[in-house]
Amino acid sequence: MLREQRSLINLDAFPCLLLVTDLESNRIKSCNQYVETMLCTKHNEVLDKSISDFLSKATLILFESYIRPLILDSGECIEVQITLIKGLNEKLPAVANIILKDGCLHWSIFSATERDKLYQELIDSRDRLEQKTEELIVLTRLDPLTQLLNRRAANEDINDMLSKSRRKFIPLAFILIDIDHFKALNDKFGHAQGDDALKQVSDVLGQSCRDTDVVCRWGGEEFLIVLYDSNANNTVQFCDRLHKNMQNITVYQTNITISIGVSHLTSRDIKKKNMFEQIMKRADTALYEAKNKGRNRTEYSIN
Amino acid sequence: MLMSASQEILHRNNVKVIGNGSTTLILAHGFGCDQNMWRFLTPLLDADFRIVLFDYVGCGKSDLSAYKKQRYQNLAGYAEDVEEILSALNVVDAIFVGHSVSSVIGMLASYKIPERFSKLVMICPSPCFLNLPQDYFGGFEREDLEELINLMDKNYIGWANYLAPLVMGDNNSPELTRELTSSFCSTDPKFAKPFAKATFFSDHRSALDKLEHPTLILQSSNDSLASVDIGHYMQNKIRQSTMEIIQAYGHCLHMTRPSIVADKIRTFCC
Numbered sequence: 001m002l003r004e005q006r007s008l009i010n011l012d013a014f015p016c017l018l019l020v021t022d023l024e025s026n027r028i029k030s031c032n033q034y035v036e037t038m039l040c041t042k043h044n045e046v047l048d049k050s051i052s053d054f055l056s057k058a059t060l061i062l063f064e065s066y067i068r069p070l071i072l073d074s075g076e077c078i079e080v081q082i083t084l085i086k087g088l089n090e091k092l093p094a095v096a097n098i099i100l101k102d103g104c105l106h107w108s109i110f111s112a113t114e115r116d117k118l119y120q121e122l123i124d125s126r127d128r129l130e131q132k133t134e135e136l137i138v139l140t141r142l143d144p145l146t147q148l149l150n151r152r153a154a155n156e157d158i159n160d161m162l163s164k165s166r167r168k169f170i171p172l173a174f175i176l177i178d179i180d181h182f183k184a185l186n187d188k189f190g191h192a193q194g195d196d197a198l199k200q201v202s203d204v205l206g207q208s209c210r211d212t213d214v215v216c217r218w219g220g221e222e223f224l225i226v227l228y229d230s231n232a233n234n235t236v237q238f239c240d241r242l243h244k245n246m247q248n249i250t251v252y253q254t255n256i257t258i259s260i261g262v263s264h265l266t267s268r269d270i271k272k273k274n275m276f277e278q279i280m281k282r283a284d285t286a287l288y289e290a291k292n293k294g295r296n297r298t299e300y301s302i303n
Numbered sequence: 304m305l306m307s308a309s310q311e312i313l314h315r316n317n318v319k320v321i322g323n324g325s326t327t328l329i330l331a332h333g334f335g336c337d338q339n340m341w342r343f344l345t346p347l348l349d350a351d352f353r354i355v356l357f358d359y360v361g362c363g364k365s366d367l368s369a370y371k372k373q374r375y376q377n378l379a380g381y382a383e384d385v386e387e388i389l390s391a392l393n394v395v396d397a398i399f400v401g402h403s404v405s406s407v408i409g410m411l412a413s414y415k416i417p418e419r420f421s422k423l424v425m426i427c428p429s430p431c432f433l434n435l436p437q438d439y440f441g442g443f444e445r446e447d448l449e450e451l452i453n454l455m456d457k458n459y460i461g462w463a464n465y466l467a468p469l470v471m472g473d474n475n476s477p478e479l480t481r482e483l484t485s486s487f488c489s490t491d492p493k494f495a496k497p498f499a500k501a502t503f504f505s506d507h508r509s510a511l512d513k514l515e516h517p518t519l520i521l522q523s524s525n526d527s528l529a530s531v532d533i534g535h536y537m538q539n540k541i542r543q544s545t546m547e548i549i550q551a552y553g554h555c556l557h558m559t560r561p562s563i564v565a566d567k568i569r570t571f572c573c
Contacts (some may be wrong), residue, residue, distance in 0.1 A: 057444070081458050081459055083450065083454065
């Protein structure tokens with residue numbers, strides 16, 4: 001009965017390509033007649049050719065980098081999408097199931113034109129979603145006026161920095177900046193000029209920092225910079241440079257100056273639970289002192 | 304308990320140290336797979352060598368939460384993995400065995416920390432997979448490689464895993480990331496696509512003549528990814544190099560001809 005049933009199975013009648021190739025050389029040892037439909041090549045012309053003659057170059061890389069190692073390791077590779085070369089140079093998407101038996105690879109290959117279109121639509125949708133997500137992340141992290149990080153994004157980045165510093169201490173300098181007499185400038189020249197001053201100061205701050213530093217609009221006319229891996233000497237030089245660079249900024253012939261308060265992360269701080277708040281408090285006190293001493297200057301917190 | 308910086312690196316790259324011997328071999332897998340692809344070779348060498356195995360971050364059982372998009376955009380980022388592993392283990396005079404793109408990765412690492420390398424073995428290497436007409440033929444056109452990236456996307460089933468971080472915020476937390484599939488070859492596009500781009504769109508030909516360490520190039524006689532001509536090209540550029548052509552098909556000599564590869568390594572190292 002079983003033999004009778006088997007005799008009814010005609011491999012040439014199946015709408016899929018059945019191939020047997022040599023594991024080593026990739027030579028096609030046998031295939032069914034469907035090869036003529038699928039690859040537009042005569043059955044007898046396929047035999048003894050290499051399977052690589054019917055695979056796209058990209059598929060060849062996939063075959064050598066994934067499919068063959070997978071088969072050598074586990075004896076099979078199931079449901080892999082490949083691209084066949086049909087006729088002269090037409091590309092045909094296909095799905096292959098491949099198993100290793102008696103030193104030969106046994107392939108069953110199905111046309112996958114429609115599946116390929118669906119997957120392409122999925123990829124396009126994913127790419128659009130990815131792009132939108134990136135745009136949204138940028139929008140939620142940046143202050144719209146100055147294009148610096150907003151306070152929430154800065155908090156996230158600074159907490160990351162502090163976590164790293166907990167694992168392996170890295171000196172960080174917290175630099176709190178306030179534009180001198182900003183309220184008076186706003187009242188005298190209007191909000192548009194005030195905004196212009198904020199933008200110009202932001203540009204100078206952004207240009208003065210490295211990618212590894214955090215620069216943000218902390219609120220109103222206040223800015224926060226966290227210098228990554230910066231010791232006391234480097235920080236002094238940096239703040240001096242900021243004051244100097246501000247000399248180029250004028251609004252209606254009024255020079256813009258800034259006051260700065262600085263505190264440093266010390267190795268003692270990293271053991272404290274609320275270290276961020278404590279460092280900021282020290283920077284804030286130093287900034288208050290800078291204002292009290294006449295503005296346009298930097299004061300450093302003594303830890 | 305907190306891990307030391309060295310322990311973190313060994314955990315991050317799923318580093319395994321096996322074998323006995325005073326000489327250290329570090330085996331670096333190529334694009335597409337992980338350290339398991341060395342499993343046919345290691346039993347032939349572990350009696351004579353101390354063998355270091357690892358997975359690049361983003362491959363195999365590496366710590367996926369340590370993946371940094373920026374770092375792994377080019378091969379220098381993968382070379383940093385090698386540099387940090389050798390430093391964490393405090394290895395000097397290691398023999399670096401790299402498959403395919405890892406040959407170039409090892410070469411780049413050797414420029415940074417030459418004292419930690421003594422020799423390099425390159426299995427089926429290529430410094431550039433692109434055809435650059437008149438000058439160099441790496442075997443592939445740019446459009447072939449773009450199709451590869453697209454095929455990798457189409458062969459990845461774990462769409463939900465890929466989309467989840469986009470929706471939930473990609474913070475690389477271990478809860479969101481998970482081990483790659485149990486199969487040792489994975490096409491998770493988040494990690495595999497940058498590796499593919501770094502591998503197949505790069506050109507490191509100009510770095511070859513800076514290599515000072517003695518180098519053995521093992522090329523397969525029939526390899527559709529790295530031809531014998533490319534082997535000759537590399538041998539001409541690398542000062543202290545020798546090349547052996549092994550009669551074989553395919554790009555994975557260490558899997559298909561492990562005993563020959565083991566013999567060549569042993570002869571070259573002793």
